[in-house]
Amino acid sequence: MPAPRDGFAQLVHAEWTKLRTVRGWMIGLVVAVVLTVGIGLLGPAGSQSECGRADGSQGPCKMQSPPKDAAGQEVTDQKTFVRRTLSGDGSITARLTSMVGKYPAGGGSPTGDQGLVDGVLPWSKAGILVKDGTAAGSAYAAVLATGAHGVRMQYDYTGDLAGLPGPVSAAAPRWLRLTRVGDLLTGYDSVDGSTWTRIGSARLGGLPHDLQVGVFAASPDYAVIKDSFGGSSVTSGSSLATGTFDQVAVTGQSPGEWTVPANGEGNGPWNGGPGGGNGPGGPGGPGAPRNPDSTPGSHPGAVATGADAFTVTGSGDVAPASADEGSGKTLESSLAGTFAGLIAVVVVAALTMTAEYRRGLIRTSLAATPRRGRLLAAKATVLGAAAFGIGLIAAAAAVPIVTALERNKGLYVFHASTQAEIRLIVGTAALLAVAAVLALAVATIVRRGAVAVAAVIVVIVVPYVLATASVLPAGAAEWLTRLTPAAAFAVQQTSTPWAQVTHVYTPSNGYFPLSPWVGLAVLGLYAAAAYALAHRLLGRRDA
Amino acid sequence: MTASALRTGADPGSGSGPDPGAGAGPPAPRHPALATFTDALHAEWTKLRTVAGTAWLLAAAVVLTVGLSAASATSVTCDGPHCGEDPGTVGLLGVILGQAVVAVLAVLAVADEYTTGMIRVTFTAMPRREAVLAAKASIVAALTGVAGLVAIAASAGVALALLPGNGFTAANGYGPHLTTAATARAAFGSVLYLMLVALLAVGVAALLRDSALAIGAVLGLLYLFPVVAMVISNPVWHRHALQLAPMQAGLSIQNTINLSHQPLSPWQGLGVLALWAFGALAIGGLTLRIRDA
Secondary structure (H helix, E strand, O other), X not given: OOOOOOOHHHHHHHHHHHHHHOHHHHHHHHHHHHHHHHHHHHHHHOOOOEEEOOOOOEEEOOOOOOOEOOOOOEEEEEEEEEEEXXXXXXXXXXXXXXXXXXXXXXXXXXXXOOOEEEOOOOOOEEEEEEEOOOOOOOOEEEEEEEOOOOEEEEEOOOEEEEOOOOOOOOOOOEEEEEEEEOOEEEEEXXXXXXXXXXXXXXXXXXXXXXXXXXXXXXXXXXXXXEEEOOEEEEEEEOOEEEEEEEEEEEEEEOOOOOEOOOOOEEOOOOOOOHHHOOOOOOOOOOOOOOXXXXXXXXXXXXXXXXXXXXXXXXXXXXXXXXXXXXXXXXXXXXXXXXXXXXXXXXXXXXXXHHHHHHHOHHHHHHHHOOOXXXXXXXXXXXXXXXXXXXXXHHHHHHHHHHHHHHHHOOOOEXXXXXXXXXXXXXXHHHHHHHHHHHHHHHHHXXXXXXXXXHHHHHHHHHHHHHHHHXXXXXXXXXXXXXXXXXXXXXXXXXXXXOOOOOOOOOHHHOOOOOOHHHHHHHHHHHHHHHHHHHHHHHHHOOO | OHHHHHHHHHOHHHOOOOOOOOOOOOOOOOOHHHOOHHHHHHHHHHHHHHOHHHHHHHHHHHHHHHHHHHHHHHHOOOOOOOOOXXXXXXXXXXXXXXXXXXXXXXXXXXXXXXXXXXXXXXHHHOOOHHHHHHHHHXXXXXXXXXXXHHHHHHHHHHHHHHHHHHOXXXXXXXXXXXXXXXXXXXXXXXXXXXXXXXHXXXXXXXXXXXXXXXXXXXXXXXXXXXXXXXXXXXXXXXHHHHHHOHHHHHHHHHOOOOHHHOOOOHHHHHHHHHHHHHHHHHHHHHHHHHOOO
């Protein structure tokens, strides 16, 4: 039985024919792809990594890759680690009686306060550590006290479990314990050394027989960030944390002696080169060289204060590294052209409706389809599908091409899981599709192409520009990217905001307050509301 | 005779020269081609004045500009000396939003005539097409200037009232009550900025002829550069992108502090936007001349 002439499939087919046969609209959709990919290419074209040469000049070079964990996630792995070997199963117990620190209050900038002031940072760390060797990025589990987040059990850089709250002091010492059974590490804490509370367990894949166990201290860089129109400047300096341990005991087979490093160790401060300074960054922009030994007399290092007691002073961090402008490129920066593609798609979507009114074709269309809502639905289906397809082609082309060119130029591209990469591409396509439906709905409501296009661009692009490249403070920027349709760009975020790493997780740094799909859903809600209103008005008004 | 009567009836004040609209009437046997620029201005003013949308758009431009400026002046604080916040940029941030409405007004003034076919009547009455464009540009710029003056005056008033309470004080390195020559230049320049955006939009609309397409192009030109500049991390190219961008360069006129650290000086920046605007007008005018309407 043939489908009725006004079946929805026929309507969709009719709308597709309209879209396909207007040359300007097809050109518009092709332009969307070209702009998206083309603007993405400006990223690698306009970026280079520069390093200082021996003769003092600056020249292109390859950005150093930071250490990575087994999953490919960039990590920081720098600490002072007093250690010995543990063969097979066993445990380590220690009592932490004090934790103090120093940090550069002015961010270590030449204009700010050069001196270190006393105080521990929120994520300064001192505790016990079980690690697969001393290589940066190797597997580990730790039970540690922090400056402001209580006792934590952390493992393999990204794992973070909360233990006892509150700071450490001589009056309130913290007993820490880690046990190893095969690949299973279990962390405990206690206030008195007799009543132990299990914090949690972690299974570290493929641990060798011999591990390094001991006590460590680390303190992340202290950064002072100043945002200004079109960029931000960061000044950071290294800080120090000192943990005082006693009653350090290792059970199980532990041959050899304690290794007590006089200096901190690890991969050293990872420095992507000063070539990536962001705008008017001023001195000490992102990626500027850091000198952990800037203050004489306060070298990180450890001393043994007894047979089972150590005072450990460390700098650095054992944690995931946040994607940072200046030290590399994020995957989503390859899709900066989405905005241009978005504008092209919005123009085409608005025109498909306003052109019907201009030519009077709307009366023919509505005569053929008296149920007006179905006409709108058919248009939305065709436009949404076309925009999705266009977005998929553009993103699937731009992401691999741009990242390949960036790597080719010696730029470092931050790790993103395959899942995040697929979400970036599919999410960008979905963003264009939803924006096209929003533009169609607004065009149906206002019936004026220019007003509809301007309205949609203003509600989607302007909040993004205001949140990322203007003077608004971070709080206002976060609300903009939560409440306005610009929230949808969260779907492009591939970097993870780590709760256990102090970093500027603001929209201008590429971190959105909403999770990717929730952000896209905000745009979806706006589109749905506009669609509902358009549906109602199309049914009520004369054409 | 009817046309002549209508014209003089509509505007008794402009009857200085011989009436060009009355080619068929006995008292003034003149060719319509000799219509003066004043007539073109008058015609464009009448068209724009009598379209209901104009007043709404101008009101929206004022409301959005003042609204965003006030929101920005409320939320931005200066937390100490050398905080780096520019009271000009903070207090007049609303032009980022207001310019979109101004662009819509300017685009509609040109492209709507193509939509309705009115442009053929216009060109018949006024065969010097560049003069038509110049008249449209003048009227749109004048209207934008008036709306801009209102919007900027209100924004500046709000900012001057709020910012000293947010840490923009003499103790933090700002002038007393923020009233300096630089502030006046930022405010006056912001009005010029809005007018130049309107001219840019008129030029682009004359070039592209379709209102939706033209507004997409204008807003793309204005808003895309900051986004593109963000992915360009080479400092030299980054600076060039900001120098070239019509919006970023033009908004240099709002800078009142750290002028030496900016990619462009205030008037240089406004000059870049002026080059964009008059370049677009020139290309638009050329297109009008060589293309069929």
